[in-house]
Amino acid sequence: xxxxxxxxxxxxxxxxxxxxxxxxxxxxxxxxxxxxxxxxxxxxxxxxxxxxxxxxxxxxxxxxxxxxxxxxxxxxxxxxxxxxxxxxxxxxxxxxxxxxxxxxxxxxxxxxxxxxxxxxxxxxxxxxxxxxxxxxxxxxxxxxxxxxxxxxxxxxxxxxxxxxxxxxxxxxxxxxxxxxxxxxxxxxxxxxxxxxxxxxxxxxxxxxxxxxxxxxxxxxxxxxxxxxxxxxxxxxxxxxxxxxxxxxxxxxxxxxxxxxxxxxxxxxxxxxxxxxxxxxxxxxxxxxxxxxxxxxxxxxxxxxxxxxxxxxxxxx
Amino acid sequence: xxxxxxxxxxxxxxxxxxxxxxxxxxxxxxxxxxxxxxxxxxxxxxxxxxxxxxxxxxxxxxxxxxxxxxxxxxxxxxxxxxxxxxxxxxxxxxxxxxxxxxxxxxxxxxxxxxxxxxxxxxxxxxxxxxxxxxxxxxxxxxxxxxxxxxxxxxxxxxxxxxxxxxxxxxxxxxxxxxxxxxxxxxxxxxxxxxxxxxxxxxxxxxxxxxxxxxxxxxxxxxxxxxxxxxxxxxxxxxxxxxxxxxxxxxxxxxxxxxxxxxxxxxxxxxxxxxxxxxxxxxxxxxxxx
Numbered sequence: 001x002x003x004x005x006x007x008x009x010x011x012x013x014x015x016x017x018x019x020x021x022x023x024x025x026x027x028x029x030x031x032x033x034x035x036x037x038x039x040x041x042x043x044x045x046x047x048x049x050x051x052x053x054x055x056x057x058x059x060x061x062x063x064x065x066x067x068x069x070x071x072x073x074x075x076x077x078x079x080x081x082x083x084x085x086x087x088x089x090x091x092x093x094x095x096x097x098x099x100x101x102x103x104x105x106x107x108x109x110x111x112x113x114x115x116x117x118x119x120x121x122x123x124x125x126x127x128x129x130x131x132x133x134x135x136x137x138x139x140x141x142x143x144x145x146x147x148x149x150x151x152x153x154x155x156x157x158x159x160x161x162x163x164x165x166x167x168x169x170x171x172x173x174x175x176x177x178x179x180x181x182x183x184x185x186x187x188x189x190x191x192x193x194x195x196x197x198x199x200x201x202x203x204x205x206x207x208x209x210x211x212x213x214x215x216x217x218x219x220x221x222x223x224x225x226x227x228x229x230x231x232x233x234x235x236x237x238x239x240x241x242x243x244x245x246x247x248x249x250x251x252x253x254x255x256x257x258x259x260x261x262x263x264x265x266x267x268x269x270x271x272x273x274x275x276x277x278x279x280x281x282x283x284x285x286x287x288x289x290x291x292x293x294x295x296x297x298x299x300x301x302x303x304x305x306x307x308x309x310x311x312x313x314x315x316x
Numbered sequence: 317x318x319x320x321x322x323x324x325x326x327x328x329x330x331x332x333x334x335x336x337x338x339x340x341x342x343x344x345x346x347x348x349x350x351x352x353x354x355x356x357x358x359x360x361x362x363x364x365x366x367x368x369x370x371x372x373x374x375x376x377x378x379x380x381x382x383x384x385x386x387x388x389x390x391x392x393x394x395x396x397x398x399x400x401x402x403x404x405x406x407x408x409x410x411x412x413x414x415x416x417x418x419x420x421x422x423x424x425x426x427x428x429x430x431x432x433x434x435x436x437x438x439x440x441x442x443x444x445x446x447x448x449x450x451x452x453x454x455x456x457x458x459x460x461x462x463x464x465x466x467x468x469x470x471x472x473x474x475x476x477x478x479x480x481x482x483x484x485x486x487x488x489x490x491x492x493x494x495x496x497x498x499x500x501x502x503x504x505x506x507x508x509x510x511x512x513x514x515x516x517x518x519x520x521x522x523x524x525x526x527x528x529x530x531x532x533x534x535x536x537x538x539x540x541x542x543x544x545x546x547x548x549x550x551x552x553x554x555x556x557x558x559x560x561x562x563x564x565x566x567x568x569x570x571x572x573x574x575x576x577x578x579x580x581x582x583x584x585x586x587x588x589x590x591x592x593x594x595x596x597x598x599x600x601x602x603x604x605x
Contacts, residue, residue, distance in 0.1 A: 164386060
């Protein structure tokens, strides 16, 4: 495993390495890896130096995860051919360290960790390892691909087209999130398991400070594979494939699963607190009743009734 | 790891997790994902560090679009989160726009991007699952069609009933009219003292001549007014063999049915000579030979 360097540094190193191509295997960096054409002598420099997306995502979950969230995780695994699914992780306090180790072991560059608490709330940790930022989201509005109302289907492993709404440029934390989503969800171009055509599209959009995810199959009547028929775009039809979920960013950390907090969502209320508030409201009913009773008693005591003239009428 | 967070927005101590200030916002909407009405004042927002990190992780600037394949779409209007339909429509439009632009780019690059219909490879949903989906879609369609048919049948039935009601009303009216006209005629005749026998002028009224007669004739053809056998209805009941039997019996025994099954030589009939000679005709003539 090559030393992980910042991108700006490798740019300088890649050029001198070209000469050593024949005798020695060059070190493996994100920008390294000789292109075959370079060995032959004719160099292509459309993006210099040659960029290779070597993103690998580790997908795991915590123990005691709900069936619905487990299916969501499996759906995500099927959508990302460049991911590795791993066994359940004990959700202890040291989970940051455990996860970092796992990622190192599996030789991955980012991680998606589905943490389910109380069997009800799903938190998604998304992080770039080893020193990248990480985000914790609260996931809601989950619909998996198994729902019969989501009728679309697409090739497993085909590269998706990602669409982001321009809201992502509004603020720096959105920009960071956009970059992370891009890197994690976009299948690398020459990945082993990637299939050739582009027949589905992801939608990430920000509504009400939440990130909404949708996945649509593109259905265009066509005859040739590289040219749209005339008027083809008008007959294009998008069918939803799923899954669907909604992410609420809670915190962004500087390190991988830890480190200094760079961003906190000021509007976030944890689901536990919501439930606690509800309970309080309900419990308030009884307390109010008791209070009302005592108040009535006090009132009666302080304003005694005048004796009733007819009270003795029927007494013998 | 990072440089000193020298920003006004940062927290002094690391207990930023303790969001106890949010208890004040008890006026939260009753939703699954509740938002605070006022932002918590202790929230960290370190813009510089965020942008720093962004610089760290981004891919180099000159990476071709083909690697990232992303499109930015402008979301024109504010979408209301709770209005499901418009929200989904906004997402759909975003996807549509994005695909259009992406396809145009891909086409200009000359890459193959449309899946040919005979390209069979593993799909993200299994064939079994797609069968279930198809079944459900068909079932829904069938339900809708059945509902439509039922509604149409109900409408048609109602219409037919109305028409029939009208027809019977008309017929009843007509019948009433006819009877009334006969009564009137009789009254008139009574009044004019049965004198106007040859007077056709009186007759030339409400019978609507031949029309009503014909109608009744049309209803029961082959029945003469003097026939008391119950008309075609009775005859038509037992078609074929029973009809023939009936005819034979009628002819043999006349009215009253079978006399033969009763006792013939009883004490009374021994000395009954009524039917001796004349009875021959009675016995033989009516039987069709």
